[in-house]
Amino acid sequence: MRYKIFVFLITWAVLNGFAQNVNPLYTADYKAQTHWVDSVINTMSLEEKIGQLFMIQAYSNKEEKHEDFIKEMITKYHVGNLIFMQGTPEKQATLTNTYQALSKVPLLIGFDGEWGLDMRLKNTYRFPWNMTLGAIQDNNLIEQFGKHLGKHCKRLGIHVNFAPVVDVNINPANPIIGNRSFGENKVNVTEKAIAFTQGMQSEGVMANAKHFPGHGDTATDSHYALPVLNFDKARLDSVELYPYPRVFDAGIASVMTAHLSIPSLEPNRELPTSLSKNVVTGLLQEELGFLGLIFTDGLNMKGATNFATSAEIDLEAIKAGNDILLIPQDVPGSVALIKKALFTGALSQERLETSVRKILRAKYWVGLHKYEPIVLENLQEELNTIEDEVLHRKLVKASLTVVKNEGDVVPIRKLDEKKIAYVRLGDDRGNSFANMLQNYTKVDTISDQNLDVLLKKLKPYNLVIVGFHKSNRHPWKSYKFSNQEIVWLQEIAREKKVILDVFASPYSLLDVKSFTNIESVVVSYQNSRLAQEISAQALFGATQFKGKLPVSIKSDFAEGTGFTTSNLNRLQYSIPEAVQLSSEKLAxxxxxxxxxxxxxxxxxxxxxxxxxxxxxxxxxxxxxxxxxxxxxxxxxxxxxxxxxxxxxxxxxxxxxxxxxxxxxxxxxxxxxxxxxxxxxxxxxxxxxxxxxxxxxxxxxxxxxxxxxxxxxxxxxxxxxxxxxxxxxxxxxxxxxxxxxxxxxxxxxxxxxxxxxxxxxxxxxxxxxxxxxxxxxxxxxxxxxxxxxxxxxxxxxxxxxxxxxxxxxxxxxxxxxxxxxxxxxxxxxxxxxxxxxxxxxxxxxxxxxxxxxxxxxxxxxxxxxxxxxxxxxxxxxxxxxxxxxxxxxxxxxxxxxxxxxxxxxxxxxxxxxxxxxxxxxxxxxxxxxxxxxxxxxxxxxxxxxxxxxxxxxxxxxxxxxxxxxxxxxxxxxx
The missing domain is CATH 3.40.710.10 (DD-peptidase/beta-lactamase superfamily)
Known part of the structure; x- marks a missing residue:
């Protein structure tokens, strides 16, 4: 219902010419919402109002001492929001119920789950990374992805998921965004972000556009230092800022401000954009008209902590126009400093109440005005459903990309004329890929420590599938070929017809000096079991390759490159629900x-x-x-x-x-x-x-x-x-x-x-x-x-x-x-x-x-x-x-x-x-x-x-x- 109201409000606003002035925190019953906000704020002390500004880290895998610390933050300092980090869903749910019971005003629970709860929690579902999703041409699938994440968050008592990443990743050397971005095409990034947002917010979970005003063209990780973007305003408007007004028009409920140095927006080079009034109030709220909830990026990151003391940083962030301080490092000191600023007039009561009211409005938006504890029964099962895997398979299938296909090598036809070998490169396993290839015909796995011996072993074969497998543990793992692997690839390709299938970031292809002798190049993006299995099926034409490259690879392959291959109607290998069969009954x-x-x-x-x-x-x-x-x-x-x-x-x-x-x-x-x-x-x-x-x-x-x-x-x-x-x-x-x-x-x-x-x-x-x-x-x-x-x-x-x-x-x-x-x-x-x-x-x-x-x-x-x-x-x-x-x-x-x-x-x-x-x-x-x-x-x-x-x-x-x-x-x- 909430989603339908947003659609109505947005449509009405567009027709009336001021879409960016629509308040995404308003609910259908906004009069009742306003009444609830007024009734709550009127009962709050100054300390309780200040406490609403903080969202502190809570872990579900730490000892009792940590839990006691969180309890103290809630009871003594009236902290109004938590962001859960590592742990398990069962323990997080239990702790959430415990912490909520201690809080006078229900806590807003945040979570960093860009590809699912698996980003932080064990035994939860992992969907593909954004770079993989960026290759998908059907944005309805992205909306379904957002909807599934919304369901998971809702089930675990999470109210705001810090996603989607809307950074336009045009710098291949970006150390922190990379696979977390939908790609380098600003339109594609925007459309994917909107689809994701609509899906997640339809489940009553707030989405969050990050990292404002744009972290996609940095070569520095803001966790360790302050990245500098020396671009003028025109460039920022055309690239980095492009997604924001559009996702605002689509009703996104919140934004995260990044720790960046952008001289064209903030003359003080030492002042992070997250602490800049010019950026947070002037650009984000006044120029772009954003009325939703504004979070800082983590205030434990070096991009922020190097600027001043923790308490000073927190005060500056509020003065800049942020509403919630994410992962503050000194709550007692910050509370004291904010009270002092209010006393001296450095911070006005009106400014404080503006944020508190927005926070309370957001809490009503997510349903905290009628808070109920999380039901613990069947939690694990409901966070890992068959429907999740059905969607995951659709996402992977739609993402797989053929960027070169000389002679229509893919899909592999005329098996009676083929003698096929598989060679694994990379530092991770390719067992699922090799096993699935074997379902289609005889494919021999060939390996050796010596290149000459390997080439000799490959002599009887007229087609070699080279799988490049890199760790799928997290999106920051290295995706690069080693120098030896590059040499081996080129030598194999010089003598044999080759299909190169890359189970890693498409940026791995930047290391390949020449693709001249490689007949076919496939990007499968991740080395997950499903990516391996489905890519093998697509190679044999059981399903089609339909993805488009979300980033460019030098002059070899432009962004948007992708050949749609034929479906040869060979058997696929899937799960029962994908074809309307019941797993439970088949069992x-x-x-x-x-x-x-x-x-x-x-x-x-x-x-x-x-x-x-x-x-x-x-x-x-x-x-x-x-x-x-x-x-x-x-x-x-x-x-x-x-x-x-x-x-x-x-x-x-x-x-x-x-x-x-x-x-x-x-x-x-x-x-x-x-x-x-x-x-x-x-x-x-x-x-x-x-x-x-x-x-x-x-x-x-x-x-x-x-x-x-x-x-x-x-x-x-x-x-x-x-x-x-x-x-x-x-x-x-x-x-x-x-x-x-x-x-x-x-x-x-x-x-x-x-x-x-x-x-x-x-x-x-x-x-x-x-x-x-x-x-x-x-x-x-x-x-x-x-x-x-x-x-x-x-x-x-x-x-x-x-x-x-x-x-x-x-x-x-x-x-x-x-x-x-x-x-x-x-x-x-x-x-x-x-x-x-x-x-x-x-x-x-x-x-x-x-x-x-x-x-x-x-x-x-x-x-x-x-x-x-x-x-x-x-x-x-x-x-x-x-x-x-x-x-x-x-x-x-x-x-x-x-x-x-x-x-x-x-x-x-x-x-x-x-x-x-x-x-x-x-x-x-x-x-x-x-x-x-x-x-x-x-x-x-x-x-x-x-x-x-x-x-x-x-x-x-x-x-x-x-x-x-x-x-x-x-x-x-």
Missing amino acids: RIDSVANEILTKKMAPGFQILVARKGNVVYQKSFGYHTDAQKDTVKNSDLYDVASLTKILASLPMVMKAEEDKKIKLSSSIRDILPKFKRSNKDTVTVKELLSHYGRLQAWIPFYRLTQDSITGKNLQQFYRNKKSKKFPIEVAENLYLSKSYKDSIYKYIKEAEQREKPGYKYSDLGYYILKEAIERKYRKGLDELTDKEFYSGLGADRTTFLPLKKFSKKEIVPTEKDTYYRNQLLHGYVHDMGAAMLGGVSGHAGLFSNANDVAKIMQMYLQKGFYGGQRFLRSSTIDKFNKRYFEDKKVRRGLGFDKPQLDPRVEATCGCVSDKSFGHSGFTGAYTWADPESEVVYVFLSNRVYPTMENRGLVKENIRTEIQRLIQESILEE
Whole structure:
């Protein structure tokens, strides 16, 4: 309500031509406000009035002695305001309640929280610094940022937050402003400051414009000395002062005066502007018409303390026109000196009462006329909310900036043509960046202490991502490249195509002598976890780069430089609330996961949930086996069994149909001539894919190679060593005769057809499809799927024959086979028939992890488009995701499983749309995608461990129960 009143007053004032004369401290009920102010001031003694001028430092991490000191200041000297410094929110809230109870007039609580309460307090939320926010083009996000800070302050009993910084930082060497500024563009700084102010003050927390009249072009830190600005008034008006009248027009409630020496404004060079009547009264109040509350900057800073004694400084600050003395160093001495000045006439009673009335009016503005203690319950949770992270992600995403992009290197396309390395420079970690890069494709981290060795290691790569990582601890940390890093960067760029991603102030680029050999330059501004993760996503086109450089980098990159990149529609990685899912409800999956482990339904598993193209739940549980030695990692590979049908065979059938190599109306004899004159020769591809071709479910080929009595493998079919006659590796040290492949197809060809037509799930059709596809394209299914799909998708952890590419430590074992291969199956396909074909079949054989399965399913959801590349036509996806025999009670589409038609069947949770599709696998795999809810769900496990008799996962419908929990987590939009 207060915000709406301000908007009305400001609009009215603008229309009437005197916006700067609007009093920002007036509330909607200003008559009641005035009455309250009068009633309070009329009861105050002189000492109590003087006490209102002080805002002293209070800490929540100090000993009892400090707390006693604050209590004395309140009770004995009637100090009316506190600024809280370091500590914790719980202790600050407790102390605030204690101190407020001691004060006759409620205390105005101040706080220095430019990027959030984290600036001073532990265990509170940290948003990006202003320099990062300065790159954002959507100021609505800045207003939301201000609103969130306002909520946090309000919740903790803070009434004035000393933000925003409105200094125009045009001096890269500025030691104290820098990252705290929105940048060097005065218009951008002003617009950001206004948006922030409107957001924060809408929550009933006063904003504060600092540091008046402008600290952006200084090379001295006023904490240690008095900075000098030798600019004339015209220059000050055009740059330093530019934001102030505009933020005043927008209704900002307070201003902080800086400790600066500006001869053109104050002839006495030794007198800080904060103590100058010419500046505080003449310029700020009379010329610019500011009627709000005026704070000094901290009076403990050397820029002020070097001028006179603490008491003299405080008196001069009040005489200059300031209302509140921030962090005074001698309250007793100042009180005595102010009383003396009032007695001698050096300070008038009217001057004192003017400030006291403004302070009381401000206290009414923030609601202290109806003060209530801070509620301590749930404080921590309410200061660190999911909504805060949702906004933080939006802010980071909108800030990331590409300032050079020669050859459109960013976003990274055509992954099948890339061999990518990541090199870390800087003195801070880049783990989150490196890990996120790995989600998109194989990116090797390369390092060495020797440049020549490093360059040698980089030879196989055709793209190098150089991440420059500097400490994100606070905005004053060094952002510079070392001389060695500059040399290494240039040498790498001289030999390789390079993307330089800077996780530090954009001013770090000033050290780079030449950008000629660096193809792409990205500024990510801070080395936070979110900046690293989101920047990695943007590099691969999962989201766009949209920021604009808030400062100039010599003549190389002008302020405002920034290329908007393409969105390639790759998966993003975010949090549930970013896509209208409930974190709390999704967390119930963890309970089901624990049940799986407790009941030993599987030793371990991976679960992934994505919505609207965002992976929001990705966890691995348990161990590879019951030995509990190797924990399951998100990168580990599982045997996905029948998911092979929709992840390998089906996309190749779809491509073949597009390439006019296979028609859905074609019969088996058309696509595989050796099946002519068989009992299957007229079965169509459409029937086969719909499991309506009357084929048997499966044939136990392996049993036909065993002794019928002992069950032992017959010598005529197997050897323990590989040879020309026995080249087919079915397991470790077990090789099958090469002639047996023909036998498999002979058995399929001669197998009896089911007498009755109707639905019957069968693997046999996919043996046929594999052979047909390989015949049409003259390449193996494993080679085809990798070339046509996996490489381009960045599904580098999806493969047949995984032991050729990965170590056993990265592959989860399946079963302790006691019936055929008589060993732990580790890296070898579980399905016996697929094993007898050498590990590559149309119905089984594929290994993958949940992340890669999600990429393929997301490609289907996006109608064949992913990563800036069209893999399949939209019409093709629609054609195959359709039931053709629904009237025959067949729920299946073409290859895709579909939701059940019979409620007694539990193919899904029964709560997904009819447009949804997916598949399950014998080893405990399951994946499903729903175009209506835009949800992709992946579950991978080795539920067949220790043996396939372990059917708890299936019997208790665990996978579809998790699917139900996902659906119930969807929030109303």
